[in-house]
Amino acid sequence: MNKVTDSTPWLGCIADDFTGATDLASFLVASGLRTIQVNGLPTPQQIANIKDVDAVVIAVKSRTIPVQDAVELSLACLEVLQSLGCAKYYFKYCSTFDSTPEGNIGPVIDALMSKLNAASTVVCPALPVNGRTVYQGHLFVFDQLLHESPMKDHPLTPMKDSSLVRMMEAQGTGKAVSIPSQVVEQGPGALTEALETQRVNHHYLVLDALSTDHLKCIGECLSSFTLITGGSGLAIGLGKEFEDCGGNLTEVTSSVQPIAAPTLVLSGSCSAMTQKQVAAYRTSHPVMELDPAKLVTGEQSVDSIITWLASAIDRAPLVTATAAPDIIAENHQNYGAEFIAGLIEQTFGALAIAASDQLGVRNFVVAGGETSGAVVNALGVDSFYIGKSIAPGVPMVQTPGEQPINLALKSGNFGQQDFFFQALETLSCC
Numbered sequence: 029m030n031k032v033t034d035s036t037p038w039l040g041c042i043a044d045d046f047t048g049a050t051d052l053a054s055f056l057v058a059s060g061l062r063t064i065q066v067n068g069l070p071t072p073q074q075i076a077n078i079k080d081v082d083a084v085v086i087a088v089k090s091r092t093i094p095v096q097d098a099v100e101l102s103l104a105c106l107e108v109l110q111s112l113g114c115a116k117y118y119f120k121y122c123s124t125f126d127s128t129p130e131g132n133i134g135p136v137i138d139a140l141m142s143k144l145n146a147a148s149t150v151v152c153p154a155l156p157v158n159g160r161t162v163y164q165g166h167l168f169v170f171d172q173l174l175h176e177s178p179m180k181d182h183p184l185t186p187m188k189d190s191s192l193v194r195m196m197e198a199q200g201t202g203k204a205v206s207i208p209s210q211v212v213e214q215g216p217g218a219l220t221e222a223l224e225t226q227r228v229n230h231h232y233l234v235l236d237a238l239s240t241d242h243l244k245c246i247g248e249c250l251s252s253f254t255l256i257t258g259g260s261g262l263a264i265g266l267g268k269e270f271e272d273c274g275g276n277l278t279e280v281t282s283s284v285q286p287i288a289a290p291t292l293v294l295s296g297s298c299s300a301m302t303q304k305q306v307a308a309y310r311t312s313h314p315v316m317e318l319d320p321a322k323l324v325t326g327e328q329s330v331d332s333i334i335t336w337l338a339s340a341i342d343r344a345p346l347v348t349a350t351a352a353p354d355i356i357a358e359n360h361q362n363y364g365a366e367f368i369a370g371l372i373e374q375t376f377g378a379l380a381i382a383a384s385d386q387l388g389v390r391n392f393v394v395a396g397g398e399t400s401g402a403v404v405n406a407l408g409v410d411s412f413y414i415g416k417s418i419a420p421g422v423p424m425v426q427t428p429g430e431q432p433i434n435l436a437l438k439s440g441n442f443g444q445q446d447f448f449f450q451a452l453e454t455l456s457c458c
C-alpha cells in the first residue's frame with residue numbers, strides 16, 4: 029500500500045477532455061480530497077505551483093485526436109504525475125465511453141499500463157447518479173443500451189456497441205472480462221477475490237455498477253491497482269483507500285465566489301440533453317445560431333457575432349451550434365466531420381477571447397467537452413479552483429489570479445433542462 033506524504037499528491041489523474049476533468053475533480057473534492065485541475069500538459073512553473081493537494085487532475089483534449097498523439101500526450105502527463113511523486117494513477121474517460129473502434133481509450137490504457145508495469149487494470153465508466161450504469165459488462169444510458177441511446181448519433185464518436193468487453197478488446201491489445209453486479213453486490217470481500225482471480229488471465233477487468241453503493245464497494249477494492257480507469261464515478265469510493273494510506277479526508281471549503289460581470293453561454297454540444305437545455309434557455313434569453321455554411325463563406329464571422337453580442341450582453345446571451353442529427357449529417361456530408369467540428373470549435377474559442385477582451389465577460393457557461401477544451405485553450409486558462417456543484421459532475425470553477433474568470437464546463441448530457449439558468453445564477457449571482 030502506498031503511504032500518503034505531506035509533500036506529494038496521492039492521486040494523479042489524466043482526463044481525456046475538459047468537462048470530464050472538472051467532473052472528476054468535483055467528485056474527488058466531494059470525497060474529501062484536496063484537488064487541483066491543471067489544463068494541458070503542465071509547464072515547469074505550473075508543476076512548481078502544485079502544493080498542498082491530495083489529487084491532481086490534468087485535463088487534456090485527447091479524446092478525438094489521432095491515436096498516437098493521444099498516447100504520447102497521455103504518457104507525457106503520466107511522466108509529470110510521476111515526477112510529482114503520485115502513488116496511484118487514474119485515467120478518466122467519458123461515462124458513455126466516447127471513442128472509436130481504434131481508440132483512444134484502449135491504446136491510452138495500454139500505454140499507461142505498460143509505463144506503470146501494471147499487468148491489469150479496472151474499467152468502469154459507470155456514473156449512476158447521471159444514469160450511466162454497467163450491467164453484465166454492457167453500458168446503459170438510463171434505460172437504453174449505449175448503442176441505442178442518442179450517443180449513436182454523436183458528431184465525433186458515434187457509439188455503435190454497448191459491450192465494454194468487446195470494445196476494450198477491439199481497441200486494446202489485451203484480454204477483457206466482465207465482473208458482474210452479482211459479485212459486486214456481495215461486497216468488498218467477494219469482489220476483491222474475483223478481481224484477484226480474474227487479473228491472472230485478463231488485463232481489463234470490466235466492473236458492473238448499478239448504484240452509488242456499488243461504486244463505494246468498488247472503491248474499497250482498488251488498493252492493489254496502481255492504475256485505475258473509468259468515469260468520474262470511481263472517485264466516489266476512493267476516500268477509504270486514501271485514509272487507509274494515511275491521508276486525512278478534508279471538507280474542502282471553496283473560495284470560489286460568483287463574479288458580478290457579464291455572462292456568455294456557448295453551446296457546441298449536440299447531445300440530447302443539451303438540445304433540451306438550449307430550447308429552454310431560448311424562451312427567455314437572446315440567442316444567436318452558429319451556421320456552419322455561413323461561417324464557411326464568411327457571411328457569419330466572429331466580428332459579426334461580437335457586434336450582435338454587444339447589444340445583448342447584459343442579458344446573458346447564448347451562442348449555439350447545437351443541432352439535430354440530420355443537420356449534423358448534412359454538415360458532415362458537405363464539409364467533412366473533422367473540418368466542421370474544428371471550424372465550430374475555433375469560432376467558439378475566438379468568441380470567448382473577444383467577449384472577454386471587448387465585452388468584459390467574466391462568466392462563461394460552456395456545453396460540450398470538445399467545445400470546452402477549445403474555449404479554455406483559447407482563453408489560456410492554465411488551472412482551476414473547484415467550486416460548488418451546479419449539477420452532478422458539473423462544478424463551478426474559477427481561474428486563479430487578480431481578474432478571475434468563472435466557468436461552468438458542462439458535459440453534453442449532464443444537467444437538467446434548466447441547467448443554463450442554474451449556471452447563470454451560480455456563476456454571476458443573477
Ligand SMILES: Nc1ncnc2c1ncn2[C@@H]1O[C@H](COP(=O)(O)OP(=O)(O)OP(=O)(O)O)[C@@H](O)[C@H]1O
Pocket residue numbers: 045047048126182183184296297298299302320349350351355356359360368369370372373395396397398399400438439440441
Ligand atoms: N451543427 C453542427 N454540425 C456539425 N458538428 C457540430 C455542430 N455543432 C457542434 N458540432 C461539433 O460537435 C462536437 C460536439 O462535441 P462536444 O464534446 O463539444 O459535445 P458533447 O460530445 O455533447 O459533450 P461531452 O463530450 O462533454 O459529452 C464539437 O466538435 C462541435 O464543434
Ligand SMILES: O=C(O)[C@@H](O)C(=O)CO
Pocket residue numbers: 045047048049051052121122123124259260396397421439440
Ligand atoms: O464522464 C462523463 O460523462 C463526462 O465527464 C465527460 O467526459 C463528457 O465529456
